[in-house]
Amino acid sequence: MENLFTEKTRWCWHPDFKPKEPCFIFFRTAFDIKEKSCRLKLNVSADNRYNLYLDGKIIGRGPCRSDPEHYNYETYDLDIEPGRHAIAAHVTVFGSGSRGKEVAIAEMHTGSGFLVAGGIFKNEKKILNLETPDDWKCDEDKSRFHRPLDAEYDLRTYTAIPSMEKIDFSNLPRKWMYSQFNDSLWLKPKDFGPFTLRSTVKDPYTQWWLVPRQIPMMEEKEDIFKSAVKAEGVDLSSVTDWLQGKSPLIISYHSKITIDAGNLTTAFPRFEFDGGRDSTVKITYSESLFVKGKKLERDRKDGVVFGYSDLLKLDGGTSCFEPFWFRTFRFVEIEINPHSSSHITMHPPSFKTFMFPLDLKADFETGDCEIRRIWEIAWRTARLCAHEHYYDCPYYEQLQYTGDTRIQALISYSSTGDGRLGRQAILQYDWSRLPEGINQSRYPSAWKQIIVGFSLYWVMMVRDYYEYFGDKELVKEVFPGIRAVLEWFERHRMENGLIGHLRYWNFTDWLPEWPNGNPARTTSNPLTINTMQYAEACRTAAYLAEEIGDKSGIEFKGKYKKSIDAVNKLCFDRKLGLYVDMPGTNFISQHTNSWAIISDAVTGRKAEALGREIFENEKLSKATLYFSFYLFRAWEKVGCYELFWKQLENWKSVLKWNFTTFPEIPFEHTRSDCHAWSASPIYEFLSCVLGVKPGSPGFEKIILRPHLSKYGKVSGTAPVGNDKINVSLELSGKKELVLKYDLKSARPVTIVWPDGKKQDAGRTKSGMFRRALKKSVV
Incomplete structure (x- = not known):
């Protein structure tokens, strides 16, 4: 609702804190309503993030992740009864340390700030102004601090998520979200300047170019922990009764309790304690249990929790903990250190799941319980990797990579008919483009990263979305970006017609024999697959150009042919009967040869024979769960899709490790237990086994x-x-x-x-x- 913004709407911040200074800040305003049938209408944003409350009840979280040039605000439109009320916001600024330490990489911000526009309306007329900073007050949250991810352990891997938390409940102002709270000692926020709407930006005074949130709020549902795994210092049966709500748990000595949510989840855990002044509680979250430092069966009873943790210091009263940002866990360890002779009463814990509201409108049945299990695990994986944008994984990174997202979006389209996250992703990648013409490989991202082939997947994503939803306007909007990407690749074409060596990261798949996922093994060799994927992107661009009436289609068709001719001349080894990963080498892979089929470098009976060779030839480097998606596209194209069922054994092979989601790579020691690029069987079951596909853009046919x-x-x-x-x-x-x-x-x-x-x-x-x-x- 842009009309809620007025000349009085201003960004503000705590007067004692500098921009970008890590902190938690309280904001609140209390007011009286005397009339009936009123509406609360607000536009809200913050830098970095906010949680918004009405009379102590959370009504929203935001702003939805994006970048400063497309900075989101959320609109709230609620009934409100006569009486005394309070609007309150808890706002945080994350740290900005070294990569993998304190940086929430998907959070893109310019400083610190809080903004509210709107007020109370009666019959569409504003009767009470609630804009910042007028009648608002603020205070530092002295109870809560950011806790580095590596505060007490070394996870020995790349991380990119928001930090954990350290809380001292003795410094928490009780009932600060409620109207009766005494805020007389709180400060008036400092005016940071007027708002700027992206739609009307000219000479902005602030760096946030505001746009309305494009996707719905996340779905939050109450749930409970399912079982007690182990206990030290307290009887396990007492822990079981506690989880079942039969009785509280009394802790008098140092204790450790491990509890199981039943499945991996993304959620806001909630723990409540009574008593225990100056006692400490450490809450650690893990995807699986570790046995002697290794992941084996995910739920081995002799395993231990290993992962990120929150640290609490109790104040002797009632201490209720819920983190500011969600946690990813199946297993949670609660370590309690009572102070002196303190006794701590622990109430039964719970959690609120937190995911994009995907509504499953599909089903698939064979009568085989193993296939049913794959369906259910794949769906859970897809859901846990879909929040304010698609994630590669929720535990370690929470980043939206194009290679992952293309598969995730197709899962959403085929199983829910929901294209909102996919559409947003297409636009966000378009916004990510560097001046030289190449897209970033993940976005939103405060740290730039380029994986060259992912820009070509983005071009294909545009066609995927268009075929499912028929949105020509989106194609027109991003088509200049498609042209820029393809021109970047064209500038790297060699005289022999192949796309030459490309700087940045030439990631294709995570294979042991490919350093950093690069088939070239060195940094200087041109990759055959780059030319094949570029050719297919050109063919895709030609199709899209024709659909929107752009005359460049003929040009892209010519570039496609030139690329395929070069591949067949220079990259096919007649002795091997296969396409090699780099011209002049004998390195061969399922990856390159599947793309030979997808791009129509080979057609007809030769293509079908190659499709079978890809599966049968043991000398080829093998695709992981992720890249199997493109094996399936090749087999679908040449009429040997029955090989899908044999490749599906790779998914079945991980079931013995008791995963509840599909992992990053199909091994028990995988880093991430939940990677939605591995959830592609959902798409296969619906779009290829049942065979349901758009016959024309938007499913008109x-x-x-x-x-x-x-x-x-x-x-x-x-x-x-x-x-x-x-x-x-x-x-x-x-x-x-x-x-x-x-x-x-x-x-x-x-x-x-x-x-x-x-x-x-x-x-x-x-x-x-x-x-x-x-x-x-x-």
Whole structure:
């Protein structure tokens, strides 16, 4: 609501704190309402982040992550009753230490600040102004401090998330969020200058170019810990009763308690203590239990919690802890050190899950419980990696990488029909572009990083989104950026037609034999896959150009052909019968050869033969769970998608380690237990096994292109635009495939059978069709 901003709306901050100084600050204003049927309407933003409360109850968190040139504000529009009320905000500024220490890399800010526009309205007329800094007051939160991630341990890996917290409850002002609180000693905030809207920016006085939040608030749901794993200094059965709410837990001696949420989650844990003045409590969060420093089965009872921790000092009264930012955990260890002869009463803990509100509108069923488990684990993985933007992983980084995000967005589109996070990601990558023309590989990100191939995935992301949602305006908006990216690659074309050595990070996949994920093994060799992916991005750009009426399509088609001709001339080894990772070498991989198929460097029967060779040839470097997505695209294209079911064994292989999410790499010692680039089976089950695909942009038409499986019958549901389609596939005598579908409303449907034959089903709401097969089950 831009109309809530007025000339009086100003940014403000605590007068005693310098910009960017790490801290927690309280803001509040109390007021009286005498009339009925009033509305509270506010626009709110802060630098770095805020939690907003109305009469002690949290009503929002923000601002949604972005960058200073697209700085979000949230709009609140609520009923409010007559009486005395208080609006309060808890605002933090994170630290800015060295990489991997105190830096929340996805948080992009310019300093410190708090801003509120709006007030109380009656019949659309403002009757009470609540804009900052007029009647607001502020105070330093002297109870809460940022706690470095490595405060008491060395996790020995890269981290990029917000810091943990250290709290001294003796310095916490009680009831500060409520109207009756006495704030007479609090200070008036310092005026930091007027607001600036991005839509009207001219000569701004402040560095925040404000835009309205584009996505909904995160979904928060109450949940409880499921079981007690172990206890020291207290009886385990007492801990079990405590978790079940049967009785509080009394702690008199040094104790350690490990509890299990049942599944990995992203949530705000809540712990409440009575008594124990000057006692300390350390709360440590872990994805899994470690056995002698290693991850084995995730829930081994002889394992220990190892990870980040919050540190609390109790004040002898009631001390209730909930962190400012969410935590990622399955297991939590609570270590209590009572002071002197103190007794501590611990009330049953709980947590509020925190995720983007993805609404699953799909299902997939084979009758195989193992496939069902893969579906459920993949869905949980996708959800935990979707918050204010997509995450690579919630525990270690919380960063939105393009290579990950393309897969995550397709999972969202195919299973929920929700394109909001995907659309936002496309725009954010567009905003990330360096002046030379290449996109950053992750964004929002306070630290610049370039993975060259990820800019090409971004081009493909635009087509993915357009096909699912038909949004030509978005394509038009980002098309100049597509052109800039492709021109950057074109400037690196060598005389022989290949894309030459590219500076920055040439990451392809995490393989032991590829230093830093780079197939070249050295920094100077041009990569075959770069030219293939560039060719495909050019072909994608040509398609998009034609869709929006841009005349550059012919140009991009020419660049595509030039690239493919060079690849076939210089990168195909006739003795090996394979495309090599670098021209002039004998390094071979599933990665390069799958992209030979995807980019149509090879077609027809040769492509099908290559698709099978990719799976069967043990000498090729093998794709991880992440890059298997592109193996599937190659096999889908050349008619050997039955290999998907064999590759799916890699997902089954990690189930024995009792993961509740899919990991970064398919080994028990993986760094991250939750990486949504590994959740691609959801997309495969819906879009390739059932075969539900857009037949035209925005699902105005539907294509059903099912693929055979080893199961006699598979069925499922998938969103198609604003509708859902139910599909069942049944093998009759292993020589005939029976396909049934039904919709709520009629749409044009085309069936593409596994042998490639097309059948027009017409504009219908339902149908049953049969096709004799030349080849039977897998």
